[in-house]
Amino acid sequence: MPEIGTDRWVAEFESRRVRREGPWGRLIEWSSRRWLWLFAGAAIVYPFVIGGDFGIRVGVNALLLAMLAIGLNVVVGYTGLLDLGYVAYYGLGAYGYAFLASDQFGIHLPTPVVVAVVALVVFGVGLVLGQPARRLVGDYLAILTLFFLQVFVELALNLDRLDLPFVDGPVSITGGPNGIAGVDPMEILGFRFGQVRDYYFLLLVLVILLIVGVTNLARSRTGVGWRAIREDTLAAEHMTIPSGRLKVLAYAFGATVAAVSGTVFAAVQLGVFPQNFTVALLIVVYAALVLGGEGSIPGALVGALIIAMVPELLRTPAGARLLFYGGLLVAGLTLVRPRRRLAVIVPGLLLFGLAVRALVAGIWPGLVAAETAGGVDRWLLRFSASADVVVSVLFVVTIAVALAAVAVRRRRVRDALLILGVYLLVLVWENRLVEEPSITRQLLFGALLVVLMVARPHGLLGRPRVEVV
């Protein structure tokens, strides 16, 4: 009979442990430990690299979305409360800032006071409106909280002609559909926020503080309790965890984070409008969280950055090109296994392109546009404007080849199809798609999201959940 506690399997585990090997593996291991420093470094450099005001504004939107996603992660990712009213608290924060720092009521309080008051009030509102979470779960809670959001939007739209006792004439509280314009910029310790860049760095500080705080929370009894509730509420209660109280706390915490980011949003935009806080934004926040991986803080961050920045990158041909070839490179490196197949495919691709180019130039010179200098044009066919139809046909052929490449099992045929497919893809891309970003933008973004979610159904940095074993 075995002795209690002796377990050879455990004693010998080191020999079975799998570690990531090689320089690539070491890079992954290193960056997964130091991701916050990597993010902070990149984010500090970003405004100086990107230069223009527009790029920084994109960064501001990305950081706002990151804050929202990380706050929502506590509610949905940790505690498992499907909160569809989340964006209402973002709106409450924004309107709260506008009430206390604009000409709407003639109140101009110092920024730290405004933010503190808004945070405290919204936390209280969260504690009250979070009460249903004690009893409702899943879709029931979702519907109820969605109702909260709709109520908020309706109030924001309609509280503009209110008849109050002892006051002459209708009073406008929210400004109705026109919102509240002329909100004060922020001012902290005598520093007046003038440029978008100032808000960018403020948000960066807030996001980093939030990440550190939520990481601390996740390790505490509160955070562990939240996750236990999501795993199995009944078992958690039997383990002394007051599930009702912790659920309400998670809900109110998420609400407060949303409200604080709302105050910054109002100040950046110098105004608040009801249409800023609709279901559309809710979907974007959820998309960021799900894409990054529920329950993962770096996941929420990465998801938010992708959702906020990639569509902007697709706006210009240069940015779209970067993304396209970057994606192609990553796809090649990760999907082609074993990697030595690349030693055949890459040279094959180059030779194939040169051959096609020489062939077409010899047979049918009219099809090819006048030579342009350098780069990819030395290799790729460039069609003249009259050959648009050819490109459209090739687009369809590309899809057919891609499908065939997936279906075929024989290695050589598959490699040949892959070469043809990638070539055609680049051909269609360079000749048509990149020139029309307005059409391709949403299409490519959608395709990217689909590919990412197919590749990692549990989110980019999320862990696959195991429900029953």
Added chain:
Amino acid sequence: MAVLELRGLTKRFGGLLVVDGLDLSVAEGEIVSLIGPNGAGKTTVFNLISGVFTPDGGDILLDGRSIVGLPRHEIARRGVARTFQTLRVFLNMTVAENVIAAEYASGTVGAVRSFLGTPAARAEAERMRAEAERRLAFFGERLVGYRLEQPAYSLSYANRRRLEIARAMATGARLLLLDEPAAGMNPAETQEITRLIGQLRDEAGYTILVIEHDMHVVEGISDRVVALDHGVKIAEGSFDDVATDPAVVEAYLGKGGAATK
């Protein structure tokens, strides 16, 4: 004084009497086994004690004070911890986190201090972690070392049962309700569990109420055995007395079963 006392405990599901006027008392440091055929109402008794259901009649006294109607976490706080017949470990959390979760009541640091990462919050997190390792060390090296950071779903069935017991211990309870601790275990593991339950009482000082179908385990651990059938207590006493009681034999084997025994 009895740690746990059930007085005329009654529970109905619709028109069905599941537990019918059950009286039971468990003294400090005692191991009492609850046996009976499937559907006898054993698990329902556990669910009543731990607050999953509220009784339709009768009273449940813990150290002489009624715990009927208290929220589940409050009952657990007062010293009743349980394991589940169908395992309910927190699958997607690590082994250490499973135990840390159960230490919730022992903590004093609130969410604000945890968020700020104050020294007190850090100290408490470290203390809970060390406490979890200590609890898990009760099972030898099976759940310690690198296993601490493994997700609970990676554990074998037997190790999940051990983890559930460790988790119940971590609540700081004095009364353990173990629902079929040996279910699904092989003979060697069953013997180990038998010894373990003895250790839980002798070394760790727990009072234990256990539901078990494996009569070897029941024989090995019980100070006293209580047999239930159709929610009614049909026998109580030492293992030998209950095992040979005609009513118990009939409940398990049916009428005429006694003749072949």
